Amino acid sequence: MHFDPKAHLADLLRAALAKVAPDHADTAILIERPKQASHGDYAANLAMQLARAMKANPRQIAEQLLAALPASEWLVKREIAGAGFINFTLATAAKTQVVKSVLAACEAYGRGNAGENRKLQVEFVSANPTGPLHVGHGRGAAVGDSLCRVLAAAGWDVTREFYYNDAGAQIDNLTRSVQLRARGIGPDSAEWPEDGYRGDYIVDIAKAYLDKATVHADDRASVTASGDPENAESIRDFAVAWLRREQDADLQAFGVKFDVFSLESALYTEGKVAAVVEKLKANGYTYEQDGAVWLRTTDFGDDKDRVMQKAEGGYTYFLPDVAYHLDKWNRGFTKVVNEQGADHHSTITRVRAGLQALNVGIPQGWPEYVLHQMVMVMKNGEEVKISKRAGSYVTLRDLIDEVGRDATRYFLVARSPDSQLVFDIDLAKSQSNENPVYYIQYAHARICSVLQQWGGDVAGLAAHSLDPLNDERGLALCARLQAWPETVATAAAEYAPHQIAVYLKDLAADFHGWYNAERMLVDDAAVKHARLALAAATRTVLRSGLDLLGVSAPESM
RNA sequence: GCGCCCGUAGCUCAGCUGGAUAGAGUACUUGGCUACGAACCAAGGGGUCGGGCGUUCGAAUCGCUCCGGGCGCGCCA
Numbered sequence: 001m002h003f004d005p006k007a008h009l010a011d012l013l014r015a016a017l018a019k020v021a022p023d024h025a026d027t028a029i030l031i032e033r034p035k036q037a038s039h040g041d042y043a044a045n046l047a048m049q050l051a052r053a054m055k056a057n058p059r060q061i062a063e064q065l066l067a068a069l070p071a072s073e074w075l076v077k078r079e080i081a082g083a084g085f086i087n088f089t090l091a092t093a094a095k096t097q098v099v100k101s102v103l104a105a106c107e108a109y110g111r112g113n114a115g116e117n118r119k120l121q122v123e124f125v126s127a128n129p130t131g132p133l134h135v136g137h138g139r140g141a142a143v144g145d146s147l148c149r150v151l152a153a154a155g156w157d158v159t160r161e162f163y164y165n166d167a168g169a170q171i172d173n174l175t176r177s178v179q180l181r182a183r184g185i186g187p188d189s190a191e192w193p194e195d196g197y198r199g200d201y202i203v204d205i206a207k208a209y210l211d212k213a214t215v216h217a218d219d220r221a222s223v224t225a226s227g228d229p230e231n232a233e234s235i236r237d238f239a240v241a242w243l244r245r246e247q248d249a250d251l252q253a254f255g256v257k258f259d260v261f262s263l264e265s266a267l268y269t270e271g272k273v274a275a276v277v278e279k280l281k282a283n284g285y286t287y288e289q290d291g292a293v294w295l296r297t298t299d300f301g302d303d304k305d306r307v308m309q310k311a312e313g314g315y316t317y318f319l320p321d322v323a324y325h326l327d328k329w330n331r332g333f334t335k336v337v338n339e340q341g342a343d344h345h346s347t348i349t350r351v352r353a354g355l356q357a358l359n360v361g362i363p364q365g366w367p368e369y370v371l372h373q374m375v376m377v378m379k380n381g382e383e384v385k386i387s388k389r390a391g392s393y394v395t396l397r398d399l400i401d402e403v404g405r406d407a408t409r410y411f412l413v414a415r416s417p418d419s420q421l422v423f424d425i426d427l428a429k430s431q432s433n434e435n436p437v438y439y440i441q442y443a444h445a446r447i448c449s450v451l452q453q454w455g456g457d458v459a460g461l462a463a464h465s466l467d468p469l470n471d472e473r474g475l476a477l478c479a480r481l482q483a484w485p486e487t488v489a490t491a492a493a494e495y496a497p498h499q500i501a502v503y504l505k506d507l508a509a510d511f512h513g514w515y516n517a518e519r520m521l522v523d524d525a526a527v528k529h530a531r532l533a534l535a536a537a538t539r540t541v542l543r544s545g546l547d548l549l550g551v552s553a554p555e556s557m
Numbered sequence: 558g559c560g561c562c563c564g565u566a567g568c569u570c571a572g573c574u575g576g577a578u579a580g581a582g583u584a585c586u587u588g589g590c591u592a593c594g595a596a597c598c599a600a601g602g603g604g605u606c607g608g609g610c611g612u613u614c615g616a617a618u619c620g621c622u623c624c625g626g627g628c629g630c631g632c633c634a
Contacts, residue, residue: 030576032576034576034577035577035578035579035580036577036578039577043576043577045575045576048576048614048615051614052613052614058614081577082576082577083576083577083614083615084614085576085577128634130634165634168633168634169633169634170633170634195633290632291632292632294632303559303560303630304630306632307631307632308632309632310632311632312632314632316631316632316633316634317633317634318634321634341628342561342562342627342628342629343628343629344629344634345560345561345562345628345629346560346561346628346629346630347634348561349560371561371562371628373562373563373627373628374627374628376627414570414571415569415570415571416570416571417562418562418563419562419563419570419571420562420563420626420627420628422569422570424569427569433596434582434583434596435596436581436582438596439582439596439597441596442594442596442597443597445594445596446593446594446597449593449594450593450594451593453593454593494574498571499571501571502570502571502572502581505571505581505582506581509581512597512598513597513598513599515593515594515597515598516589516595516597516598516599517598517599519592519593520593521592521593522593556594557594557596
């Protein structure tokens, strides 16, 4: 038995609409949940929507709609209120049946099929191997990975991808910095370049290099250092492998895995960059000026044209980016979402312009982007400036070690990517027990504890009558469970995983309130079983939701 | 100067494809463990939704404008 109140009410209203106003039968029917309990369980504003088109009083239209509304066993009350709202009150059985839906579907409850199992790629983190991952990458990892989980729950076949530059100017800079350290030259020396990497980790890499160490990163073969400070190529290979290995360790500690790593260098060696250059030139979107080759991105909405090949011969960063995205397209990803920091938002126009200039049938708005705003880190009451080159850092590893993986992930994903984030380390550390993630996990652990003390067969709970569930808080909890599938669907459609976190906090609050008001392990078997069924259903959704955030659902804590 | 994001309770933030009396956490005040986990609950105070104009039956939500903050505006990535 599965019953969806919103869909049911929409069906009823559609039938009424066809009779009352056949000319407006295609009007979208919106069913929403009123904030105020006195307005019933669900409300429709259809009459007000029709008022203008029909040039009639909305309350009169509402009356006609009500008169034409088919009968329904799920409704106990239907009335007109306010400016022309139609308010519906559900029968108790209509409110509680969701418990059976959840217990029948288990973890599948809430999953949808909007993606129809189509391929979708999400690129995120994509940090270059020039230093450890910092808190900004952490936000990208938390948001990106959670987004992937949400999209998968909405029926998409998701590929997680990480792209990095292992061959450009910044890698040369890294190589030079390690080489100088290997020669015993530090930032205090006059020989140290102004833009050299100053972090202590450079010293560690140089030391390991001189010791002829071997390192292994997930996406490449093991690299053994030659130990020769004059061998720049060996230093580069070693330093990149070392930093990739560090990033892998951080991501693993964070619970984030990637399906595909793409290297910028491969785009060159496989001729994909050259092919894009030829295509752009052949299509007539390039010109030479000041010794450089420019791409006419202004033809595609950019505010100025961009250099694609520098006077010294190398390509600017966005050219391989275009080649990379063409490669994504050629791999069959008609839907691609790039999650990245908002400080890179200017690349969007350029990459899309380059793809349009290729004229290979890529849609204008492809790929899509989720940009997260900056993370400001507070420590000891003041802002910590993050500078990779200066070596002033708050690494993702530090956060995981200090405040824990679950709390860090929750904190970084729980807010809209559009809003700037203040990460107060002292607060997160000293008051970690007050972190909302524990509030949610506590609800889960509580349910596990009660079910364990009861000791019965949880799967068998679905067979019992839910009629004893008629208290206000229990029904509110049911309504929250009812809203889970649309919460997942909306979070996926809007690329907004933080909505999952918001929902879970509300769900936990509804549960805690109910838990304190009603006792589950009572003598009356019928009441006991109905309440345990509701608790078990709540546990299932809590677990599903926490999983979408990449946060654990502990059975005790 | 131009582009993007933001401005909601003392603080941190939800709500934004327009709906009825704007929410949560935290902080503050006051209650609740001889009952399944008090990392919990209940109650209370706390607001020009940055300002203004407009669209609308209805605006925190949409449009215009001003103010304030962040990011970007490299032949760096």
